[in-house]
Amino acid sequence: MSSTNQTILNLDDDPDFNNILRVILKKEGFKLKSATTPEEFAKLINKEPPLLCLVDINLDVAMGAGYQMIQAMRNRLGFELPILVISRRASQEDIGRALELGANDFIPKPIDDTYLIQKINQYLPRENFKPLPYFKVSQKDWPCEVSFNLEIYSLSEFGITFTSNHFLSKGTYLQVDGEFVRDLTGEQRPLKLSIHNSWIDEKSHRFMAFSEFNGEDIQLLSSVRAFIIKNSGARDNA
Numbered sequence: 001m002s003s004t005n006q007t008i009l010n011l012d013d014d015p016d017f018n019n020i021l022r023v024i025l026k027k028e029g030f031k032l033k034s035a036t037t038p039e040e041f042a043k044l045i046n047k048e049p050p051l052l053c054l055v056d057i058n059l060d061v062a063m064g065a066g067y068q069m070i071q072a073m074r075n076r077l078g079f080e081l082p083i084l085v086i087s088r089r090a091s092q093e094d095i096g097r098a099l100e101l102g103a104n105d106f107i108p109k110p111i112d113d114t115y116l117i118q119k120i121n122q123y124l125p126r127e128n129f130k131p132l133p134y135f136k137v138s139q140k141d142w143p144c145e146v147s148f149n150l151e152i153y154s155l156s157e158f159g160i161t162f163t164s165n166h167f168l169s170k171g172t173y174l175q176v177d178g179e180f181v182r183d184l185t186g187e188q189r190p191l192k193l194s195i196h197n198s199w200i201d202e203k204s205h206r207f208m209a210f211s212e213f214n215g216e217d218i219q220l221l222s223s224v225r226a227f228i229i230k231n232s233g234a235r236d237n238a
Contacts, residue, residue: 008120009050010034011069013059016199018205020167021054022111023200030120045073049081052124055103057087057094066105069103074102080124086111088171094098117124118131152180157225159212160193168195168209185220216233 008030011016018034025032033050035041038059045053053073057066070083085098090108098106107119153161160167160176175190184193193211201208213220 005051007031007048007050008052008054009032009041009044010054011038011059011066012036012054012056014056016197017169019200020198021111023205024111024116024167027122028117028120034106035215038065042072043067045077049077052082052084052120052155054084054086054107055091056096070098070103071101084119084123086116110167110172113167150176154207155184155224157213157221157228159210162209162211163201163204163206164209165206167198167207169198170195172209174211180210185223191220 006029008025010018010021010032012021012034013036015034016038018032018036023031030051033044033048034058035044044050055066055069057064059065065179066087070085073081073083079102083103084105084107085095085103086107086109087094087098088109090106094108104123105119107116148164148166150162150164153163155161164225168174172195174193174195176193177190179189182188193213195209195211196212198206200206213224215221
């Protein structure tokens with residue numbers, strides 16, 4: 001970067017998301033400072049003006065509090081500071097309001113690492129930087145499927161913990177398939193799950209995600225218990 005200031009300031013009340021964001025940006029040479037409340041965010045931005053701001057719209061203190069923070073920054077700091085919104089609220093109304101109040105751009109959650117960095121670089125040109133390919137995404141709700149490998153970290157009768165090089169945010173819908181799933185369920189169809197929690201393992205620095213089984217699926221729960229008992233017995237006899 002041509003500027004010596006490489007600090008990005010982030011406002012999001014999810015500490016796990018902030019930690020994941022810090023790992024992603026560190027790989028690109030950025031230093032992230034995170035705040036979980038508007039008050040903390042205001043103190044940080046007054047102490048050291050950042051190169052760019054990332055702001056979530058919804059915070060625990062109030063729905064849509066991010067909108068007020070964007071408006072306050074524009075009124076006080078002008079329009080030179082780039083502000084990017086990162087939020088699950090990605091309707092045309094939400095995006096339009098954020099832009100009207102002064103946001104430069106909008107990044108929907110769950111985030112894609114490459115897309116995030118591409119957007120940041122769009123507003124912070126680097127020396128000798130070659131822009132990543134950008135493809136316009138339709139605003140219509142088209143179905144989309146992405147396939148990638150997941151590793152099973154642990155299994156209990158309550159759910160499965162996955163480990164991966166990919167970040168899976170809370171609420172992500174999964175269809176998990178493979179030999180392990182077929183052995184676990186006794187069926188040939190994919191196991192449908194959703195992510196309940198996500199975090200980063202401090203030792204391996206890999207992304208972790210936990211999916212809870214449907215408590216009303218009696219057949220699945222029975223198959224999982226049978227699988228655990230069978231394999232526990234196999235280890236005891238080894």
